[in-house]
Amino acid sequence: MSQINTLFSQPLKVINIGTSTFKKDLDLQQTEAVQYDWRPPAGGNLELIEALDRFMEDPKVQAANEEAIKRIKDAHPFLIDIDHAKNVIPGMHEKKILHSGPPIAWENMCGPVKGAIIGAVMYEGLAEDEAAAIQLIEKGEIEFGPANEHQAVGPMAGIISPSMPVHVIENRTHGNRAYCTVNEGLGKVLRFGANSKEVLDRLKWIETVFAPALRKALAITDGIDLKSITSQALHMGDECHNRNKAATSLFYREIIDYFLQTDLTADELREVVGFIKNNEHYFLNLSMPASKSALDAAHGIPHSTVVTTMARNGVEFGIRVSGLGEKEWFTAPANFVKGLFFPGYTEDDAAPDLGDSTITETMGIGGFAMGGSPAIVQFVGGDVEDAIAYSEQMYEITVGENTNYSIPTLNFRGGAFGIDIRKVIETNILPVINTGMAHKEAGVGQVGAGIVHPPKACFDQAMIRFKELYEEETS
Known part of the structure; x- marks a missing residue:
């Protein structure tokens, strides 16, 4: 009994396991407590627990996973070209549009994705206005597919239509390729569902001016090493998803000399180089397909x-x-x-x-x-x-x-x-x-x-x- 009395006369140091309600009461009493958010494995789901018991230590799984991460780590993506999606992406045709995420039907899509698809239909010259684009889509004239099922990826709405230029990324370790559009920059952009004349004009400029210029520059290179850029950028404060300041700067440094070796006029050069320089997220649309090429290999x-x-x-x-x-x-x-x-x-x-x-x-x-x-x-x-x-x-x-x-x-x-x-x-x-x-x-x-x-x-x-x-x- 004396031991119990001694225990309760000492300051309590509590570890609260499970619901945090009890810790809140202790906090109100100014009692020192640590919250430990424990939950049973698999949330207590017996079917999942059985699956874990079966496969957690399975040597076949362990060996397969080691092979998977080896392929991912060994992958070496290079930017080698830029071309129209219909020329390079497997399964693309004149009336196919790719979108981000898993498969989804038109009637179930969210607002930004629908807006971007409408814009893509007008961009392709398949409809003159939004109403005509919607009518064409609802008649079943347009085929949709997840970009990920076509070796491609796209930010936000992720829309890729046949005429859009896409970066061509080659994983030289495993020989596979991945594709992504050019980042449009900030403001009103297709990836957020905007489809005004301003947005479509910018996309046409990317197709008719920027992409041909970049293609000329890339033709002089042996490819731009994206793995090296990513590795350096991670040491310079980027994480290469939402922060790409360093990576875009490193890419700019790599590509600028090749632009200077092309036959572009001074005005053309200033315009295309300025587009990369003033778009801090340019590298996102290289980081994504570089990652895609590594993961597809696994x-x-x-x-x-x-x-x-x-x-x-x-x-x-x-x-x-x-x-x-x-x-x-x-x-x-x-x-x-x-x-x-x-x-x-x-x-x-x-x-x-x-x-x-x-x-x-x-x-x-x-x-x-x-x-x-x-x-x-x-x-x-x-x-x-x-x-x-x-x-x-x-x-x-x-x-x-x-x-x-x-x-x-x-x-x-x-x-x-x-x-x-x-x-x-x-x-x-x-x-x-x-x-x-x-x-x-x-x-x-x-x-x-x-x-x-x-x-x-x-x-x-x-x-x-x-x-x-x-x-x-x-x-």
């Missing part, structure tokens, strides 16, 4: 639980997994981004999570590398400590560390990469994504930026499907 490895695609279309978030089908998506309703809003906008104005740019996080940069990009918190919210904590947490749900993309603030530790659906389910930790927020209405543009996570249901579905596909081989 797709299709039997028994691998590594995620090779994360993408969203403003309605659903979707993932694909290396050891599952080429067109097998696992989807759930997209979450809303939490972060900082531009003046005059609130949560009520924002569309759900949108765009293919999560390919950077799938690669292990972007949100995964925020710890090395302290300035990003001024854009997405939070503190520098939060950014570092996010980067550190991602090691718990990944297969390896990519020493090619090291993080200075973590003592140059290789960035976490190779998202493993097993570890996501076991730990209840979801990949972190930093991203811009689009207005829910077409054409308004970006209304803020912040942090978002994929729906856990995507990973649950993928794990159940993995169990169905491979359990007979391990029984």
